[in-house]
Amino acid sequence: xxxxxxxxxxxxxxxxxxxxxxxxxxxxxxxxxxxxxxxxxxxxxxxxxxxxxxxxxxxxxxxxxxxxxxxxxxxxxxxxxxxxxxxxxxxxxxxxxxxxxxxxxxxxxxxxxxxxxxxxxxxxxxxxxxxxxxxxxxxxxxxxxxxxxxxxxxxxxxxxxxxxxxxxxxxxxxxxxxxxxxxxxxxxxxxxxxxxxxxxxxxxxxxxxxxxxxxxxxxxxxxxxxxxxxxxxxxxxxxxxxxxxxxxxxxxxxxxxxxxxxxxxxxxxxxxxxxxxxxxxxxxxxxxxxxxxxxxxxxxxxxxxxxxxxxxxxxxxxxxxxxxxxxxxxxxxxxxx
Amino acid sequence: xxxxxxxxxxxxxxxxxxxxxxxxxxxxxxxxxxxxxxxxxxxxxxxxxxxxxxxxxxxxxxxxxxxxxxxxxxxxxxxxxxxxxxxxxxxxxxxxxxxxxxxxxxxxxxxxxxxxxxxxxxxxxxxxxxxxxxxxxxxxxxxxxxxxxxxxxxxxxxxxxxxxxxxxxxxxxxxxxxxxxxxxxxxxxxxxxxxxxxxxxxxxxxxxxxxxxxxxxxxxxxxxxxxxxxxxxxxxxxxxxxxxxxxxxxxxxxxxxxxxxxxxxxxxxxxxxxxxxxxxxxxxxxxxxxxxxxxxxxxxxxxxxxxxxxxxxxxxxxxxxxxxxxxxxxxxxxxxx
DNA sequence: CTGAAAGCGCTTACAG
DNA sequence: CTGAAAGCGCTTACAG
Numbered sequence: 001x002x003x004x005x006x007x008x009x010x011x012x013x014x015x016x017x018x019x020x021x022x023x024x025x026x027x028x029x030x031x032x033x034x035x036x037x038x039x040x041x042x043x044x045x046x047x048x049x050x051x052x053x054x055x056x057x058x059x060x061x062x063x064x065x066x067x068x069x070x071x072x073x074x075x076x077x078x079x080x081x082x083x084x085x086x087x088x089x090x091x092x093x094x095x096x097x098x099x100x101x102x103x104x105x106x107x108x109x110x111x112x113x114x115x116x117x118x119x120x121x122x123x124x125x126x127x128x129x130x131x132x133x134x135x136x137x138x139x140x141x142x143x144x145x146x147x148x149x150x151x152x153x154x155x156x157x158x159x160x161x162x163x164x165x166x167x168x169x170x171x172x173x174x175x176x177x178x179x180x181x182x183x184x185x186x187x188x189x190x191x192x193x194x195x196x197x198x199x200x201x202x203x204x205x206x207x208x209x210x211x212x213x214x215x216x217x218x219x220x221x222x223x224x225x226x227x228x229x230x231x232x233x234x235x236x237x238x239x240x241x242x243x244x245x246x247x248x249x250x251x252x253x254x255x256x257x258x259x260x261x262x263x264x265x266x267x268x269x270x271x272x273x274x275x276x277x278x279x280x281x282x283x284x285x286x287x288x289x290x291x292x293x294x295x296x297x298x299x300x301x302x303x304x305x306x307x308x309x310x311x312x313x314x315x316x317x318x319x320x321x322x323x324x325x326x327x328x329x330x331x332x333x334x335x336x337x
Numbered sequence: 338x339x340x341x342x343x344x345x346x347x348x349x350x351x352x353x354x355x356x357x358x359x360x361x362x363x364x365x366x367x368x369x370x371x372x373x374x375x376x377x378x379x380x381x382x383x384x385x386x387x388x389x390x391x392x393x394x395x396x397x398x399x400x401x402x403x404x405x406x407x408x409x410x411x412x413x414x415x416x417x418x419x420x421x422x423x424x425x426x427x428x429x430x431x432x433x434x435x436x437x438x439x440x441x442x443x444x445x446x447x448x449x450x451x452x453x454x455x456x457x458x459x460x461x462x463x464x465x466x467x468x469x470x471x472x473x474x475x476x477x478x479x480x481x482x483x484x485x486x487x488x489x490x491x492x493x494x495x496x497x498x499x500x501x502x503x504x505x506x507x508x509x510x511x512x513x514x515x516x517x518x519x520x521x522x523x524x525x526x527x528x529x530x531x532x533x534x535x536x537x538x539x540x541x542x543x544x545x546x547x548x549x550x551x552x553x554x555x556x557x558x559x560x561x562x563x564x565x566x567x568x569x570x571x572x573x574x575x576x577x578x579x580x581x582x583x584x585x586x587x588x589x590x591x592x593x594x595x596x597x598x599x600x601x602x603x604x605x606x607x608x609x610x611x612x613x614x615x616x617x618x619x620x621x622x623x624x625x626x627x628x629x630x631x632x633x634x635x636x637x638x639x640x641x642x643x644x645x646x647x648x649x650x651x652x653x654x655x656x657x658x659x660x661x662x663x664x665x666x667x668x669x670x671x672x673x674x
Numbered sequence: 675c676t677g678a679a680a681g682c683g684c685t686t687a688c689a690g
Numbered sequence: 691c692t693g694a695a696a697g698c699g700c701t702t703a704c705a706g
Binding site (some may be wrong): 056066074078085088093095097114135250252277280281 | 415591673
């Protein structure tokens with residue numbers, strides 16, 4: 001068992017040279033007669049080329065390293081699935097690394113990826129230190145950041161239009177007549193979190209309103225829940241909360257309902273992402289949609305052209321998504337429903 | 338850029354042979370003096386061994402192929418994360434393939450995996466045709482099925498004790514006083530689905546009860562929701578529903594609540610898996626816990642000993658989990674709460 | 675179009 | 691302990 005079949009054995013059986021076998025399988029030119037003989041022998045022996053050996057020579061492993069965190073946030077499994085499908089369709093394979101949100105894990109991960117001679121790296125919601133970035137650049141391995149920009153890093157990034165999206169969400173709350181609007185923000189250490197906060201502040205300022213509160217929810221369920229409880233337990237309460245993402249918004253809704261408040265009557269909630277769960281009746285969450293499919297497309301495109309060496313310059317792509325109005329917030333004030 | 342540093346360059350700089358460099362990095366014996374010189378040169382040049390080249394010679398790629406479907410079911414992202422962490426800790430890396438539930442996709446996937454010379458394969462909730470199984474056996478690549486047994490396949494498998502778990506769940510409904518109990522079953526094409534159905538039927542028969550209905554929910558949200566609606570729209574209605582997994586149970590709860598029924602007063606619901614969402618207040622779902630961490634442990638253990646060639650025999654491991662009583666079902670009849 | 679040969683970057687017996 | 695050499699399974703100029 002495990003008796004590996006090599007191109008040499010196929011060659012012998014087919015009565016041709018080893019190079020001929022290689023040519024047939026690597027798509028190089030070969031006469032119909034040779035091709036036929038080789039294919040027949042290969043089939044009989046169950047031969048398939050060793051991809052690792054091929055990779056060594058061509059310098060192309062056709063492996064893409066994917067680094068992902070936050071798998072408990074429904075946005076990422078979906079993104080992972082779509083990235084995976086898109087990459088498979090192009091004949092690439094994904095070497096996956098899951099990391100925790102802490103930064104220290106990622107150092108080794110990138111080195112491991114590089115050791116495997118990956119052709120490119122997609123980093124979903126993780127930050128790359130300048131040292132790591134340099135490492136990849138030196139190795140000539142393109143990196144694309146997914147759903148997390150990193151200004152000044154020199155890395156390509158694909159995100160949604162976070163400032164604009166957050167402005168839309170906040171504006172919707174303002175237009176519905178809310179005045180005491182709080183923001184449970186995404187992790188301040190991430191550009192995504194900072195941009196959404198910026199959008200919130202812009203909209204509030206534009207309406208001449210003072211934020212009821214801005215608190216970092218760290219993109220974590222328990223932090224968001226605790227924050228919500230604290231906000232709602234006070235003497236004066238917010239009449240609306242914009243959460244930095246859906247994952248936190250669900251925790252906020254759970255907590256607030258448990259306290260006996262009604263959504264959206266006592267307090268309106270808006271999230272960000274539009275993960276599948278947001279549309280389920282149990283939450284029915286108003287949210288800003290991040291168009292996963294278009295973000296994935298852009299990511300793959302960016303990565304592929306970098307691998308092909310077409311574009312050596314860095315691209316930052318922002319994709320806009322609509323506000324999806326649902327039951328967790330009130331429609332426009334005075335608007336018919 | 339991309340000027341790959343090889344062991345030969347390190348050797349020249351360190352003034353030793355290429356073999357010496359290799360020995361230092363592959364953990365073979367080398368004198369302290371040599372080791373020091375080599376490490377110094379390697380560091381200066383930023384050298385790291387090419388894992389692909391190493392894999393070619395040793396015949397060990399340290400890559401594990403992971404096939405996963407149903408990523409929209411919260412159980413799998415969690416399992417993926419834990420599998421990934423456990424494997425990384427052992428120095429293995431995961432080549433991931435996401436497949437749809439349809440069987441046709443997996444054929445090519447396994448071939449791709451084999452082409453990459455993976456050391457082993459973990460198949461999460463996907464079935465392997467006998468042809469595929471034979472392919473892996475011939476290639477000497479161990480396969481472990483995760484959360485999906487396949488009797489007669491000769492493959493190792495790790496699952497929860499599905500029959501027992503389903504019996505417990507059903508018994509809990511019976512003990513709470515329900516008599517018109519329906520089962521929205523997991524996909525009949527899967528052993529998991531059939532076993533849970535079996536457990537349901539056993540418990541019902543044991544109590545002298547006739548199932549109100551048994552309908553295949555295909556492990557799909559929309560099918561489960563439609564089934565629930567149909568059941569509840571009838572003249573006589575079930576007073577309890579056991580769903581084949583949590584993912585379907587959530588859909589059932591959403592649908593039933595939208596119809597205006599109350600849970601658990603009008604109808605009690607129990608699921609299977611105990612995914613994180615089950616404990617969130619919005620669902621508060623009574624369910625049978627699948628101990629992911631122990632299932633992952635068992636999977637890794639089984640795979641590793643197969644890779645090391647210690648155990649060539651097939652193992653089928655079933656892990657028991659407790660029933661987690663929550664608000665979607667009533668506690669034991671007459672019990673204080 | 676085809677075969678003989680070199681070489682990808684390593685590991686590992688084999689002598690010394 | 692160490693170096694020279696063979697070889698893992700391929701691809702790819704190079705002649706013919």
